Amino acid sequence: MNHTAAAEATEEAQGAIPPSKAAGLRGHPWLTLLTVAVGVMMVALDGTIVAIANPVIAHDLGASLADMQWVTNGYLLALAVFLITAGKIGDRFGHRNTFLIGAVGFAAASAAIGFAGSIQLIIVFRVLQGLFGALLQPAALGLLRGAFPAEKLNMAIGIWGGVIGASTAAGPIVGGLLVEHVSWESVFFINIPVGLIALALGLWILRDARSEKAAKSFDVPGIVLLSGAMFLLVWGIIKAPAWGWGDARTLVFLIGAVVAGAAFAVWQTRAAEPLIPLGLFRSVPLSAGALLMVLMAFSFFGAIFFVTFYLQNVRGMSPVDSGVHLLPMTAMMIVGSPIAGVVMARIGPRIPIVTGMVFSAVAMFGMSTLEAGSGSGVMSLWFVLMGLGLSPVMVGATEVIVGNAPLELSGVAGGLQQAAMQVGGSLGTAVLGALMAARIDNVLPGKWAAAQLPPVSGEQYEAVKQAVQVGVAPVQPGTPATVAQTITQVSHDAFMNGMSLAFLTSAVVAVAAAGLGLLTKRGSTDAGPAVHI
Template identity: 70%
Template sequence: MTSSTTVADSAPEPPITEAPKGLRGHPWLTLLTVALGVTMVALDGTIVAIANPAIQKDLGASLADVQWITNGYLLALAVALITAGKLGDRFGHRQTFLIGVIGFAISSAAIGFSGEVSLVVVFRVLQGLCGALLMPAALGLLRATFPAEKLNMAIGIWGAVIGASTAAGPIVGGLLVEHVNWQSVFFINAPVGVLALVLGLLLLVDHRAEKAPRSFDLPGIVLLSGAMFCLIWALINAADWHWTDQRTLLFLGLSVVCFVAFVFWESRTREPLLPLSMFRSVALSAGTVLMVLMAFGFMGGLFFVTFYLQNVHGLSPVDSGLRLLPLTAMMIVASPLAGALITKFGPRMPLVTSMVITAVSMFGLSRLDVNSGALEMSIWFALLGLGLGPVMVGATEVIVGNAPIQHAGVAGGLQQAAMQVGGSLGTAVLGAIMAGRVDNTLPQKWADAGLPPMPEGAESKASDAVEVGIAPITKSTPPEIAGKITAVAHDTFVSGMGLAFTVAAVVSVVAALVASFTKRGENADAAGGSVHI
């Protein structure tokens, strides 16, 4: 039986060769370049949701088709991240990043020119695969380019870019769809991609670790990809299938089997895809779990906030995005500041404090009601951004910094995969909590409002509408009855959202405990490798 060499047992890495003088290889210009690529991927995670109704109408797509536009991207991104990180470790992060940028820009333009929804889905999958290539490579380039004392600040700015791009998606998407067309949502990636490519060719220096593996763990790739696919697929469909449905249980069971088989194989192969020795670092393991828990609350909670703003408060997509500006602004401000604090004091206390702040903001958001004003929402959104920004930075530093330099790409993929799994898990679990609360309380609230009983078979459709804050009324519903139904629907939705945010707050408290096991990256100064231009 063979296993990969542990970090503790390995010989000290030779120092990385000094990067060429001048603009090429300059750390801050490297950050600017990779930030452009990361912006495309993060923006596309939320911007497309605004364009989906227009795509559905223009291309005559079904609801299932529209769901695949989002799910295809998410699945490809989540499944390929760790493997893509391994490709960067093997062939160099500069090449992997540039290929990802080119592919992402081309597939984005292809979507804009597509006249059939099937082509949109195919190119969205290609987008996800290319995004998986460039995201871990971006972290690998930062890890290898920045000196240890400045790495946290760089990751802080990198995290601010991701947070701002994710939160800005609804605003940008709303403006483009409203004033241009849905195709412009994808075309916007082309000039950004061209700029990132030009800067990458001119400025990036390729860093490759001397101990990078020379072969590929194909069985590991197949097993991990299968495990991730089955897990994300089950989480995506859990709301429609329900958690006790045989299909949900089947895919969850297949995911467990694949994960177990993956661990068994990785412990025995000479050059594993994901060296299990990495997880002997308690800090790295804690950082990975922390990233999952952070994304659970962030992505799951943001999912309901958009419905709350648009369907309960009646705001347009653009106005909803503007209402979230305090969240975006605080993430932009807090992330670089967190990088400086983590550099000075280490990640433990900033991360614990930030997750406590996140928990407080989640509890505050759970108190929102139908009549909550902009000021009250802004306070809790700003506090949420203040808590989330440092966690995204700190958890990333803990994962990447505690991994050996030859596995920097894999560590970057692990960080992003943890975020994707956490976001999918949060959306699925909190969605199930919302559905359960609606099913339990809607009939009673309906009766208490003196509304006539719903026709047979209409309860399920009414619950589905209320779960996203929509009142189940038609044009023929009398105004007085419509007003009562709307009040009941919004009150029921807010009740479910409050419970979901309460659960997210409890998860944030657990995350604060997990954060206490983190520490500064053990390998921050062990950057071994060589530089290639």
């Protein structure tokens, strides 16, 4: 075999054939990016659009709060538990087929939710949505890893991140308009045409990205142990705010997660073809990127969770208005992600990641100073800074994780990136929620008494505290206007105290993540994977 033929064979094995050498448009890098962006757009849109529909679903179907929690938690659990295994499926059977199955399955599950007549069926189909969404996301990153050379991967992931940002931003606005003017079912039906477009483009454009070194069998014990560990961890985190962090049930789940995780690590050293070869973590940049993703998600998703309560319950905005007020942040993510990709292609990810986390920390600190009557201009300033800060971090950490993994583990690396984000977001929401609740419990009685409001105790106080924790003033019907105004002021002051502590904690976590960013670097070129196993 001559040198040119050998080079072409190497490129084919690594999934990096230039578009001119591909059959027609199949495998074209930028068209591959367009195709996977359409598919992942469904999952990103679904992440925020469904939240708007939840209150209407609960009303129409007579669902309880516990039922509605399962609508969200069932999806998140399925997604988090299955992500890394889904990535392995892509590595084994090809990311193209995995992506297509994920796109069709996600759209079909969405249609089934729209036609479901009971909350129980909705929960079942939401779990299926999570499973198919888990197939989609690592496969998308695996396809990008195979289609683009290392020096252009940052740019591709930057554009991919911009699409996710745009979809996330559109969710509350589109969801609000659909629920208000059509029906809650239309929130799910919108995924059907998107899924069909992703399927058509996928069949036409996508070329399989699979390395000859990929494992030929499945590590079934490893899948069971890792799935069990992820389930125990995420479920323990989700339930901790309700049960209490020191409650025996919480500890059983968290300790069980540690035990299952340790058993998984031991098994990986003995398995013939392990699910996640532990040698993957010999790459310091990859390990730093995964931990960075956890900290970033903890800081961002944990803190931003409370912003919606602030905008809707404290500021009195509608869901659509609150979505519009978040546009400065999401717009900066849409614009900033592709720009971050271009910059990283030139100078590498380290400086943009560190700078981005510093910007995010400043934004979090600024948001800790917000008051109940803060103007939109002040809010927009911090939202803009946060969007600019998060863009290079999400793009850079994703490229560091996926780019520093060999092609035969690109799906696992994509699953690891998404799993890190899910765990970090769940942990941030739970921990910051616990801190916020403790802060409100500490300041509310004093503020209530200082305002000379009628004393409350026992079950009454618990109901008041629960309302204040989401920014709602517990004003009973028939309460005199002056007393209602005082209750509202005290409740909002207590809520703002708790939110301030949550954002200050997020700022500290962001600073720690900035330090971790110093350990990151770009993945190696296609010719030589960064990690040798």
